[in-house]
Amino acid sequence: MAESGQDQTKYLKGPDQIIPSDVLKTWEPMGAVKLKMTKSGVDANPPISVPSLLRRAADKFPDVKALCVKRDGAWKSITYREYFAKVCTLAKAFIKLGLERFHGVCILGFNSPEWFISDLAAIFAGGFACGIYTTNSPEACEHCAISSRAQIFVVENQKQLDKVLEIRERLPDLKAIIQYIGKPTSAGVLSWDDVMALGEKEPEEQLDYRLSCIAANQCCTLIFTSGTTGPPKGVMLSHDNMTWTAHANSVNIDFALGKEVVISFLPLSHVAAQMSDMYMCMYSGVSVYFAQPDALKGSLAATMKEVRPTVLLSVPRVWEKIYEKLMEVGKSTKGMKKSVATWAKSIGSEICERRQKQDFGKPVLYPIANKILFKKIKKALGLDRCKIFISAAAPISNEILRYFHSINVPLTEIYGMSESCGPHTVGVETAFKIGSCGRTPPGFYTKLLDKDKDGNGEICMNGRHISMGYLHMEGETHEAIDDEGWLHTGDIGHLDLDNFLFITGRIKELIVTAGGENVAPVIIEETLKGELPCIGNCMLIGDRRKFLSALLTMKTDMDMDTGEPMGTLQPLALDWCKSVGSQAKTTRDILEGPDEKVMRAIQAGIDRTNSKAISNAQRIQKWQILPKDFSIPGGELGPTMKVKRSFVAEKYSDIIERLYDV
Structure with a gap:
């Protein structure tokens, strides 16, 4: 076994050599690990540098x-x-x-x-x-x-x-x-x-x-x-x-x-x-x-049209931006054009349903729908050559996934983490289900620990893609990777009968109410955003509290130079406000007063979300609209647009405490 303290200067047959080792993890800079190779399959591929x-x-x-x-x-x-x-x-x-x-x-x-x-x-x-x-x-x-x-x-x-x-x-x-x-x-x-x-x-x-x-x-x-x-x-x-x-x-x-x-x-x-x-x-x-x-401030659209990629991997927020833009265009389409587009999207949705059942045949009228809608949309987006469409790094709503499939953009999800070199489960056009993160490919291994009655457990990963450990952090390495090389992700999920993985929560993000009930916030947040298209971001509060509350932001424009959120509502939010009888054009318009029509409509969306809750503890009792949307410059979002929950909780602690004042 070669350990970091040993003299490794005798190993001079690189760059593809293997230093003998019988450990699966290390935290030492010079450490070497045993490779998880088998005699056949993708695991048997010879290692290269x-x-x-x-x-x-x-x-x-x-x-x-x-x-x-x-x-x-x-x-x-x-x-x-x-x-x-x-x-x-x-x-x-x-x-x-x-x-x-x-x-x-x-x-x-x-x-x-x-x-x-x-x-x-x-x-x-x-x-x-x-x-x-x-x-x-x-x-x-x-x-x-x-x-x-x-x-x-x-x-x-x-x-x-x-x-x-x-x-x-x-x-x-x-x-x-x-x-x-x-x-x-x-x-x-x-x-x-x-x-x-x-x-x-x-x-x-x-x-x-x-x-x-x-x-x-x-x-x-x-x-x-x-x-x-x-x-x-x-x-x-x-x-x-x-x-x-x-x-x-x-x-x-x-x-x-x-x-x-x-x-x-x-x-x-x-x-x-x-x-x-x-x-x-x-x-x-x-x-x-x-x-x-x-x-990410806006120029990507022009680059896509110019480059016309064959593969597009992006984070949910980028797909959401494309979706919002297409929805704007759709709202301005009237009469016969709208009817034809609606019909074509029904063909796309049918294809999606068939694909999920492993039926790859296309409806008889597909060529017509493709000619009059699908091809035109893809060309306008710069995606006319694109055949692989992937969302990664954070959850994306099922509504948005279904929309892209309806226009024959078969958007799928990938799940993984830094400690797994990125992808661990992958959705592809020939093997996906809406809402899942795909299947575990050959050579990658998944198991669930401590499953509950619904089959949800902690997702654990293994394979040649699993990290060596954390540099100079022995305790954290042992905490994350067990002695058999399984990476304990802290994510909670379940596998369906076809081995598709569905993420249902994260241990560190689980809200444990004062009554002791575990609540996975992401599912509720995504449901609420689906009910209220005006909402940009939503974060559930309630750890060690008597009830759940929610911080909400409206979808607003962004300053293209700084990336800072502005106060003016995006077209989708404007249209939503009009649909509920409000003339609000900015977040200030909504908060000053406040705007009773908007407040009633948001409460109605909260009520619809609560009607889907599996227990009283999972119902949102109070909520507050924040003056600004979350952003990277504001500190609420990380570089891949994930909400930094602890930062948000601290930044808006005064507002949160007021929600719980009795």
Whole structure:
């Protein structure tokens, strides 16, 4: 068995070597783990390192466009052959700048070729790739840098550089800062071009030696958790974790080798984006186009029309935005056009119902519906070439899923977490059920612990995709991963008779009322949002309280420059207000007074939601509309648009306490 304290310098047959080990988890930077391999099936695939995965891509898809970015109004691209060469060049520069093995390279910026190249160069040089959310504060950046013993910081621009400069004196291991967009004006900060030039001059010997030291069962990447339940933890992912998962999911989702096109816009510090945009793309020779930095503020729509991706993975909020826009268009359609569109959507809904029953035949009139509606909508969205549509990272409402299926956009869900390299269960067009997160693919294993009478239990995962552990955190590693290698997710769910997984709650998010009843808030929140299309966000309150209450926000416009929510209602919210007899145009209009018509209508939606409750304890007794919608700048949402419950509870504690004043 090889442990972190042993001399591992005798292992020089990398980068695809395996260091002997009989442990399934570790928290040590140099730790090695036993791979969960079998004699047959996808589990038996020979392990390879990240450098070998990119080298294979360069050999197999040498002239395929790998990375494409729009700068100065024109698209610029590099091939997979050039991609590999640039990573090697930067890895040599990192070594020259002092990067040691098992030390971090922190990357702070929006998705770009430089981000990908920096991440992989850190791995080639034997270090840890450490993505940091662009929304992180200087203190949060410091935590990640200290945890990873970062020796190099790669930043996008002056805005991100300022965070690093603020904490530079508190980072004892830091040896270099590199800015990849714009010319640095701060002393000691290197430009991208200067660093690449440095790497070009370096001989190959040092890089070759570092590659020879790499083992597929050691850590290559750190994914820092969002920190919503405490300080971010550094999830240790091995070469085999990443490369095996990329292979298994590319095959399961059926990527066409050398032919797919994706848009990279979700935060690369999140494992879902890394797996889909970097690793699966390397495995399958996918062309990656980078969105503009303001993608989630509105520019993504234009990029989609220009790039026309063949695969679109996004978070629920993006799908909701597309849905809301299409609903606006639908409301302005009148007469015969509306009747025809309604008929066509009924054909789409029929196809959806058939697919869920494994009937893949299409109605006789499908070609007509496709010609008059489906094709036109997809073309208008830039999705006319898209064949894979996925929602991930947070729950999405069944209403929105059904709507997309009605226009023949077979949107499915994926479930996973940082500790599982992203995907664990996957919904695909040929195997999905509305409301489920799909099935567990071959080589991935699921079991439920402590099931209740309804079959709900804690979801546990196993397989070659399960993390090594948390860096420098022995207790937390043992808490999350048991001695048989099962990852205890803290999520609650059940498997139906066809082995589709349905998520019903999260242990840490469970509300335990003063009466001792467990309440899963997500289900109630999604039901309420379905009853009230005017609601942007909803968060249930009631832990150790006598009853449940809810904080609600109206759907409002967003400032495209800052991402801040504005007070003006979105068209869907405006239409809803009109439908209940209100002339309100802003949140202030509703709250000042307050607007009795809106209040009555919201209470009616609450009542409809309560009528579906399985017990009195699961009924919402009080509620309050907040003056602003949740947002990333406001702190209520994380980078993947998940609600940060503890933050919201603290931020609006005064309002919450008033709800419980007797």
